[in-house]
Amino acid sequence: MTNWLVTGGAGFIGSNFILHMLGGYAGVNIINLDSLTYAGNLENLRAVDGRSDYKFIRADICDRDAVDDIFKAYDVARVIHFAAESHVDRSILEPEVFVRTNVLGTAVLLNAAMKHWMRGDGFAPGKKFVHVSTDEVYGSLPETGLFTESTPLDPRSPYSASKAASDLLVKAYFETYGFPCVVTRCSNNYGPRQFPEKFVPLIIANALGGKMIPVYGDGKQVRDWLHVDDHARAVRLAAEYGAAGQVYNVGGQNERYNIDVVRVILTALRERLPDGDARKEHIDDGLIEHVADRKGHDRRYAIDASKIKTELGWEPETAFEDGIAATVDWYLANGDWIKNVTSGEYLEYYEKNYNGR
Numbered sequence: 001m002t003n004w005l006v007t008g009g010a011g012f013i014g015s016n017f018i019l020h021m022l023g024g025y026a027g028v029n030i031i032n033l034d035s036l037t038y039a040g041n042l043e044n045l046r047a048v049d050g051r052s053d054y055k056f057i058r059a060d061i062c063d064r065d066a067v068d069d070i071f072k073a074y075d076v077a078r079v080i081h082f083a084a085e086s087h088v089d090r091s092i093l094e095p096e097v098f099v100r101t102n103v104l105g106t107a108v109l110l111n112a113a114m115k116h117w118m119r120g121d122g123f124a125p126g127k128k129f130v131h132v133s134t135d136e137v138y139g140s141l142p143e144t145g146l147f148t149e150s151t152p153l154d155p156r157s158p159y160s161a162s163k164a165a166s167d168l169l170v171k172a173y174f175e176t177y178g179f180p181c182v183v184t185r186c187s188n189n190y191g192p193r194q195f196p197e198k199f200v201p202l203i204i205a206n207a208l209g210g211k212m213i214p215v216y217g218d219g220k221q222v223r224d225w226l227h228v229d230d231h232a233r234a235v236r237l238a239a240e241y242g243a244a245g246q247v248y249n250v251g252g253q254n255e256r257y258n259i260d261v262v263r264v265i266l267t268a269l270r271e272r273l274p275d276g277d278a279r280k281e282h283i284d285d286g287l288i289e290h291v292a293d294r295k296g297h298d299r300r301y302a303i304d305a306s307k308i309k310t311e312l313g314w315e316p317e318t319a320f321e322d323g324i325a326a327t328v329d330w331y332l333a334n335g336d337w338i339k340n341v342t343s344g345e346y347l348e349y350y351e352k353n354y355n356g357r
Helices: 012-024 042-048 064-073 088-093 095-117 158-177 199-208 228-241 258-272 278-282 306-312 320-333 335-341 345-353
Strands: 002-007 028-034 054-058 076-081 128-134 181-186 188-190 213-216 222-227 247-250 255-257 288-291
Touching (some): 002 012, 012 042, 076 095, 076 228, 088 095, 088 158, 128 158, 181 228, 188 320, 199 213, 199 320, 213 258, 222 228, 222 320, 228 306, 320 335
Parallel strands (some): 002 076, 128 181
16 A cells, blocks of 8 residues: 545545545555645545545644654655645735745645655655646736647746746756656646635536626636546546656646636536526526626636646546536535535635625
């Protein structure tokens, strides 16, 4: 059995990754390290709670002693580093929080791994640190072209700047120490268990609740959509076979205007809600409300994922329309989940960010 430390495992992508690993890969113990901030939810992992190959530890990745204790207690073979403050709008309101978690937290994890993996003049065999990042570190694209792994970093928000800084920190550990690490940069994820501040679940939750759906600017921003299950497979392959020091872009080959994503989701909801359901009556384009554009809003992202396809054999398997339909089905079947997470601090943030819309 090998021990994989997954940071941020109670969040959206982290929890789906853990379910992916424990659902089909024997011989792996998962240690889930999460501080359970507003976006962390252990209900995401109820299916694996109590299993002998899964352990949850509540701690902050910036807590050096807590992180060091994990490496002391377990022979960690892989670190899969998802933990991050990840919402651009929040980073505009509170940039220092993003610097602390995304930069300092990454440094704490790197130093703990360095300390416990170093053997004489090298590292113990079979170790790897996978730093999960974002295509937002590249900045914005014009109407044509794709981000490649050699595209210069050009972050435009406090969030993407903090991720770019942590990416470069990981790279520096490889260049300076020969540290066994890989960086993955993904496009926009969607799927089950995503916190409702994100675009897709926000549309679903607001539409079901009869609330207006805020769309920044003209809604013609382009994003490349990647189903979270496809992303989980890519991260696993990078952890197992990725070459040390390399960056792998992960994209879904699903470029869509934001406004078109809204309409696809509204159509999927109308198709699934039965006639007579009061919620169905008001789900139409009339719920769309264009609001002032986000500060520094990138216009277009698009990923060239040919490197991970060629070197690691990864391909996205989920067509966008199929993935959106399955995602809508999940949220319709898990209404209590939405109610449980959309309360308290999140509602205060929502009112502040969208001016009560």
